[in-house]
Amino acid sequence: MRAILAASLLMASLVHGGAVAAECPPGALGVARTIVVDPREHARIGAMQYNETLPLNDREVVLTFDDGPVPRHTGSVLETLASECTKATFFMVGQMANAYPAMVRRVHDEGHTIANHSQTHPFTFSRMSVPQAAAQIEGGFASLRAALGDPDAVAPFFRIPGLLRQDSVEQYLAAHGVMTWSVDVVADDWTHINAAEIARRAVSRLEARGKGVLLLHDIHEKTAVALPEILKELKARGFKIVHVVPAAPDRPKTATTPEQWAAHVPERGLWPRVVVTDMATSAPALTVPSPTSFGVADPPGPAVALSLAPGFKHMPLQPGEVSRAPWPRPNYWAPATAGLFAVPAAQNFQYSHVFAGPHRDTTGVAARKRVASSPAHGVRAKASNRSSPRVTSPFGGSRTASPPRLFGHQL
Ligand SMILES: [Zn+2]
DSSP, rough: OEEEEEEEHHHHHHHHHHHHTTOOOOOOOSEEEEEETTTTOOEEETTTTSBHHHOOOOEEEEEEEEEEEOOOHHHHHHHHHHHHHOOOOOOOOOHHHEEEEEEEEHHHHTOOEEEEEEEOOOOOOOOOOOOHHHHHHHHHHHHHHHHHTOOOGGGEEEEEEEGGHHHHHHHHHHTTEEEEEEEEOOOOOTOOHHHHHHHHHHHHHHHHHEEEEEEETTTTTHHHHHHHHHHHHHHHHEEEEEEEEOOOOTBOOOOOOGGGBSSOOOOOOSSSSEOOOOOOOOOOOOOOOGGGGOOOOOOOSSSSEEEEEOOOOOOOOOTOOOOOOOOOOOEEEEESTTTTOOOOGGGGGGGGSSSOOOOOOOOOOHHHHHHHHOOOHHHHHHHHHHHEEEEEEEESSSSEEOOOOSSSSOO
């Protein structure tokens, strides 16, 4: 009896998100905040492909799971998320929802966001016609709504299978008030790597980017196995989980500024930095050769001076110093017109002394001359002639096949 009671309590806690939240262990990852987004204002998000992504603060992460649901692994993912009282967005495939509608309902009932990942997950979205894409998109929404029995329970969020985008599909989605989700960070969990490596890639890439929308797949056992480690590491490193829901009449969008949606944060001191300094820079302190160094007094056309700015070393100004030129300052002169310096011609590689070999001139006069001046050479020429087979030309007549001519430097 006690076991049955415990089981029913567990079921209740799984079915009702509020009950799960009430049982959160102290120190659980939880949900730091919920963002309400309006797809009509931000049609495409994800730094991997677009200029905008979700307006996250530093060390904020949005968890997303694609391709499910499958009862076993999606169930495991849900249990892990529930143990940390945190929420995610599930991009589900319509035919999977048709096969496992109870699992779709469970994901929804546990407070996660249900989103669309097409009806059958074809890897052809980048070359589909708009009607074909529309059938996949609307089919996915219809399957998910049927599983949940509530049209409003499915978020107007769509992730293109394989991220195989094209303009016409994105335009269709935007025109229908659907937000296209790409990703900021992937963990490669669809490749042949194990759970430990999935966790390592997820955490290290989030650490490198500082925040982001993380893509995982709840159809893989190894991803379900990796998830506890990912959440544990994120918590230990001070990351927070953000849950994303769509705006609705009774749920206004979260106030944001356009800058918060910018996908690309300024680079942080990467080296080396190639900087085009000027089209007509003043004479530099140290220069590498320019065309004038090679006797070209008046090089035709403009030349562009480039310099490599040493961005790896900071040299603070001393008191009283106005500016300081970095040193060394190599300048590269790029002639803007082609053909200033000729490429080597064949004669650049000619030798004055050709290696001894059978002479091509086989006329009687030349042969007699060679015999008279050099008996040895004549014998060699004769031998050469003897060894040359006579060939019949397909165009009539016959000739002696010449041995290949030797020229230049042959090894
Ligand atoms: Zn997918």
